[in-house]
Amino acid sequence: MRRFRDFLVFILFTVCTGALAQSETGLYPLSEEKDFFAQLPQSIPHVDRIKANYAQGNTAEARRELAAYFREKAKNRFYFNWENIPVRLKEYQQLYPNAAKNHLKDADSHTELYHAETDWKLPFTNKQGKEVTAYEIRHLFRQHKAGDFAFSYFLLDKKELLPYFTSQAKSLNQAYQNGAVELIADGNGAYESFRGGNRMENWVLTHHLFLASPEYSDEDQITLLRTFLHHAEVLYQTNQKFQFGNHQTKGMVALAVIAMMYPEFEATKTYYDFALANLGQHLDLEVNADGFQFERSFHYHVGDIDNYFRVFKLAQITGNPIPKAWEGKLRGMFEAMVTLALPNKMAPVIQDDTDQPMATMNQLDEVMALGYALFSDPEFGFFASSNPSEEYYWLLSQVDLGRLRAKTETKPTGKSTALEATGYYVFREGWKESDQYLLISTGVSKEKPDHQHGDVLGLQLFANGEMLVPNYQVRYPEPEFPFFKNSWAKNVALVDSIPQGQEWTGNQGGSGFGKFGKLPKAEVLLWEPKGKIQAFRGTHDGYQDLGVGYERSVYFFPGEFWLVRDRFSGDQNHVYYQNFQGNYSLESGPILARSSQADGSGMDLIQLGSQLAGADVAGINGKNRVTFRSEPTPSLDFVTLLRPYDSFQDRTSAVDAAAKILLGDWEVHRQSLELKGSKFLADQILRKGDLLLLLGMRGIQSENLSLQSSKPVDIQVVLGEKGMELKSFEPNPIPLESSTGTLTLSTQPTQINHEN
Incomplete structure (x- = not known):
């Protein structure tokens, strides 16, 4: 393949067609500014004059003319026109009155830890004299708070944050040149696709915001232009080999965005085609036929919607071609969200959801606002907020915002249904906020199951406007993360206290993330989502090594209750367990467990089976569970009624061994x-x-x-x-x-x- 180098930011290249994860630093050094100007492409108007001025020592004029050209082009090559920022900031403050305070808080959280000219390689200490951890440096690399610098600059007149931003960008460039950045091979690479892609996403936004400031110098604008193109080349070269997962996807989004921003440079055509082809492969292989992202997590599904939306939307703005299949795939990702949505317009917690640790539901309205902005579907409008989140506000045009505020809504009509390819099965009474809902998780993704939890055939139950049998969000660096990712924090059945997730390993960089090397494989045996009684039956192989077969059946009596039967069959004695999350009291020995909500509604768990030895209540971090356990026995059936009730007088009467x-x-x-x-x-x-x-x-x-x-x-x-x-x-x-x-x-x- 011909390599386009004669215009760009590099004086040296090394032939490498694979992923350069081991030693990318130094292979593609950022050129000096004089070399960058000398190699500017002829597609830039008056480029010979710009080159001549720079070569003759009139560098300020050369920078001024080149920066002015790209400032003008930037008006129509980004999600918003920077000339409209004063007007949009006024509206932004009205829509989000706490935005200024929140942006400053986030900006301060970064600047209080790191110097503008910071280190980019471990070990080093931050401004407070503390050793920077692997988790912390990964977030430094992502530069999540860069946008907060610009918003605080404009909204609160924090003038010092503009030079802080440009100095930090320059310090990374210098560290790269000096080989003083974390390598991908070490596990915390500064230019690893996900971290480099996030950084570009945040710096590109910050750059376009600062274009509205007369204090954003021509020299600094050229520095950021060179930085963007340099990152694009590194992302391009180090992602030649397809890799499953959102890390590569994020890098390809950044590559596509940079390519659309700077089409004058010949290589950006190669970048764009490569990024679109790679993203198309991710769409084909990582978005299941039912529309859900293959890692089976709400968090990562929304992350990929964000990724594909950014490219799809900017391509519309800039007139770049997008494969026809993208539209159907992207629509399907929003339709999958409707399938899983709770009756209160929220979303369940599934797999590695990380935004609000210990939360039992996910916000859905913000991401569905993107769906409505793209497709004007009234069913998406039912879930979408009339105004997007603070972040997404800057990805939408005034036309998009107007469409959202005038959106039409149609309540979905679907009831019990499933995402069978992904392995989520939903029993649904209807769409009133008090209606009953139960989600069963059956699968483990074949590729990259890193974000899967020990909840195969686990369930979650929503009724009376509450998540009565919940799952919990997690966060990687927290010490409780492995516990909340495994079966004692799930609604599953166990053998001999052995959780489903086995062979735990942390990640290479030591950031706190970890995954299971072994999880059960499930098979769905029956799915009957219609009728006065609806049914699901599945099995998994999690305890075959113990000689125990396992099967779970779930029966739904719409508007009434569920019956869950966990059937174990073995040839030796084992103790069997059945877990339900929630704050329960034991009312009739091990027969009846009850949780009560603030409004007097609640949930009864009623054991109909025999051979129960007892029930135990336990928990951690205020998140509790009740666990029913058996006597030692070769085989056992737990038969449990899960009965929500909406008021005190509707709770289950005393339960005993009566007929x-x-x-x-x-x-x-x-x-x-x-x-x-x-x-x-x-x-x-x-x-x-x-x-x-x-x-x-x-x-x-x-x-x-x-x-x-x-x-x-x-x-x-x-x-x-x-x-x-x-x-x-x-x-x-x-x-x-x-x-x-x-x-x-x-x-x-x-x-x-x-x-x-």
């Missing part, structure tokens, strides 16, 4: 029930009028009917005047023996008449 339990309009019977001339034999029988669920059914008998099963099976029965309708909740067709032969049941209803 019948009342749950509102439902009854729970054990072993047998005689009804309308028929006798039903099953481990548990749930009945509401003429509707029955036979859990572990062994037989049905009446004067004209005798049905027997060779093994316990789960079936639904609807009684009618002429007979009964039977429907199986087994993964495969089941034979029932009768006096007239074999009757085969499936998930399709079968009518049995009295005369049969």
Whole structure:
């Protein structure tokens, strides 16, 4: 491949077609300013005059003319026109009255730790005399607070922050030239794709904001231009090999954005084509057919929406080509969010969500504002905020903002559904804020499962406007991170106190992040999302090494409750556990556990199975759980009712070993029930009028009917005047023996008449 070097920022290059993760520093040195001017491309107007001025010592005039040219072009090559910043800042302050205070707080949090001319390689101490950790230097590399410098400069007249910003950029350039930056091979690389891409994202924003200031000198603008192009070349060269995950994606976004900002330079055409091809490969391989990002995390799904949005939107602004498939893929990512959304327009916590540690829900309105800005879909408008977040405000034009403020809304109509490719299954009553919702997580991504938790076949439950059986957000450097990533902080069943996540390893740089080398693999056996009783059944191999098979079934009675059965089968004694997160009290020994909310609503967990040894309440960081445990036994079924109630008087009555339990309009019977001339034999029988669920059914008998099963099976029965309708909740067709032969049941209803 021809390498375009004769115009750019480099005096030396080394042929390297692979990822230069081991020793990228020094391979692509940033040229001196005089070399940069000498190699300016002919596509810049009056470039010969600019070159001549610089060569003859009239450097100030050369800088002035080149900076003026790119300032003018910048008006139409970014998400906002810097000339409109005074007007937009006025609106910004009105929309976000705390913005100035928050920006200054964030800017101060950075400047109080680091000198403008800081070090960029460990070990070193910060301004407070403390050793900088791996986690901290990674965030220094990302330069997350750079935008805060510009906002504080304009909103609070913090003039010192402009030279601070430019000095910090210069200090990184100098450190790079001197080989004094962290290498990717060491685990904390300053120019690693994710960190370098984030830095460019933040510096490009800061640069465009400061263009509105007369104090942003021509020389500093040229320095940032050279810095952007230098980063682009490093990102291009060190990402020749495709790598799964959002780290490379972020670098390719930065590469595409820089290419669109500076098309005069010949190499930027190569950069843009390369970035779009690489991002397209990420879209194809990392956004599942159901629209969700392959790492299965809300945090990383939103991160990729942010990534693709930035490129898609800027390409629209600059008139650069975008593959046609992008639009459908990007729309699908927002549609997937609708599938997972909670009834209160929030989103569940799934896998490594990191924004608010210990939080049990995620904000959805900000990212859905981007979806509405792109597609004007009223269903996206139902979730979208009328004003974007403070960050996204600067990615949207005045036209986009006006469209959001006049948005139309349509409440979704979908109920129980699934993202089957990603492995999320949702039982949903409806879209009123008090409606019931349960999410089951079944999968572990095949590629890069680094962000997966020990929650295979775990669940979360929302009802009465609250997350009653929650999952928790995490943060990497916190000492509790490994605990909250694993099964004791999940709603799963365990064997012998062994959590699902095994073979924990921290990352190379020691920033606190870690992952499991071994997690169970799940298989979905049954998914029935329609009907008066809905069902899910799945299995995983997490305890096969112990000789224990495991299966979880979940039954949803819309508007009422759920039944969860965890079935363990082994040939030696084990102690089995069933975990539910929440603040519970034990009301009837191990039979009934209850949590109560501030408004008097709550959740009852009712054990219908046998062989329970007890229940324990425990927790950490104020996040508690109840754990039901068995006596040592080879096999066991936990059969648990998860019943939300909306007021004190609706809570479950005292539960004991009686033959019948009342749950509102439902009854729970054990072993047998005689009804309308028929006798039903099953481990548990749930009945509401003429509707029955036979859990572990062994037989049905009446004067004209005798049905027997060779093994316990789960079936639904609807009684009618002429007979009964039977429907199986087994993964495969089941034979029932009768006096007239074999009757085969499936998930399709079968009518049995009295005369049969």
